[in-house]
Amino acid sequence: MMRTGFVRGLACIAMVIAAAGWSAAEDVSVVRLTRLDGTATVKKYGVDKAVSAKEGQIIERGDVIETADKSSAVLTWSNGGIFRLYPGGRISLEGVTFDLDKKMEGTVITLEKGRVFVKAQVPEHLFCEFQIAAGAWKFLSQGAEFALTYDPTVPGGSATLWTILGRVVTDVNYKRLRIDDGRQLAVSRKAGRDTAVETPMSAQTRAALAKVSDDLGGSLLKEEEGKIGGPLKARIGGVRARRGTAPYKVQFKALISGGSGKMKKIEWDFGDGTTAAGRQAEHTFTQGLYVVILRIEDENGQKSSAQINISAEEDCNC
Numbered sequence: 001m002m003r004t005g006f007v008r009g010l011a012c013i014a015m016v017i018a019a020a021g022w023s024a025a026e027d028v029s030v031v032r033l034t035r036l037d038g039t040a041t042v043k044k045y046g047v048d049k050a051v052s053a054k055e056g057q058i059i060e061r062g063d064v065i066e067t068a069d070k071s072s073a074v075l076t077w078s079n080g081g082i083f084r085l086y087p088g089g090r091i092s093l094e095g096v097t098f099d100l101d102k103k104m105e106g107t108v109i110t111l112e113k114g115r116v117f118v119k120a121q122v123p124e125h126l127f128c129e130f131q132i133a134a135g136a137w138k139f140l141s142q143g144a145e146f147a148l149t150y151d152p153t154v155p156g157g158s159a160t161l162w163t164i165l166g167r168v169v170t171d172v173n174y175k176r177l178r179i180d181d182g183r184q185l186a187v188s189r190k191a192g193r194d195t196a197v198e199t200p201m202s203a204q205t206r207a208a209l210a211k212v213s214d215d216l217g218g219s220l221l222k223e224e225e226g227k228i229g230g231p232l233k234a235r236i237g238g239v240r241a242r243r244g245t246a247p248y249k250v251q252f253k254a255l256i257s258g259g260s261g262k263m264k265k266i267e268w269d270f271g272d273g274t275t276a277a278g279r280q281a282e283h284t285f286t287q288g289l290y291v292v293i294l295r296i297e298d299e300n301g302q303k304s305s306a307q308i309n310i311s312a313e314e315d316c317n318c
Helices: 002-019 203-216
Strands: 031-037 040-043 064-067 072-077 082-085 090-099 104-120 127-134 137-141 144-151 158-172 175-180 183-190 193-200 233-237 243-245 248-257 263-269 275-277 280-285 288-298 303-313
Touching: 031 040, 064 072, 082 203, 104 203, 127 144, 137 144, 144 203, 158 203, 175 183, 175 193, 233 288, 243 248, 248 263, 248 288, 248 303, 275 280, 280 288
Parallel strands: 104 127, 233 303, 243 303
Antiparallel strands: 031 072, 040 064, 064 090, 072 082, 082 104, 090 104, 104 144, 127 137, 137 158, 144 158, 158 175, 158 183, 183 193, 233 248, 248 280, 263 275, 263 288, 288 303
């Protein structure tokens, strides 16, 4: 029932996009099964029989993927997302959409059973809204690395979330919970009411999940500064979320690699006529979409720049 509802909802979104004359195909991700360890099946939407999955095949709206015991599958989004389905798991890709006005890619997945590891991410000129439905709960991120398990055999269902980068949000008993990096959440349902327990993640668990992330590669969210020497490169870090409810206060950090190691200029342009200087900056945005630009120059005259988009919304719901 839930999967059918999501598919219909996303079909409506697609019709709205078409009616508005948008050409979403320019930026919407193509989802592929890029790695298969063992065996898995793919059941196409509207087809009764599942077939063997193959590396390289495109996964489409409504497809159900199931991994066998001791098998796993990795899906990749052409805009950067990465998704691992562990042994004995089953998911349905309800759809991937793209809103040109908001520059936002949306993904909806149903986790029917098992465990997944997710890199919900897109390049810095786009926004992300990645949602996983697991039983009675929906887990939403606009940019995070996290693991999630769902057990439908428990009466009412149970789920556990571990966030290692960014933030994941969910609603429990009509209350919004925000699970930031280094935290975990266990939820279960009994007699129509949820029980939620949020705790710090153990160092051992975090190290294990970090290894999974490293093995998958392709992280767009990790903030690392490189060594001195070579071409000067700038990157913007420190931003916990690139979308928020206006007025939206954002922290920025200049991530610098290469060059001489001694900076002559570090300048910020917040896209609303205001500027700042220094490795770290803070700015409050009124409602709107902004391009934030970082410009740096070292003592030898090497220059570099970076930019990201910030969206301050009337009601971000994130």
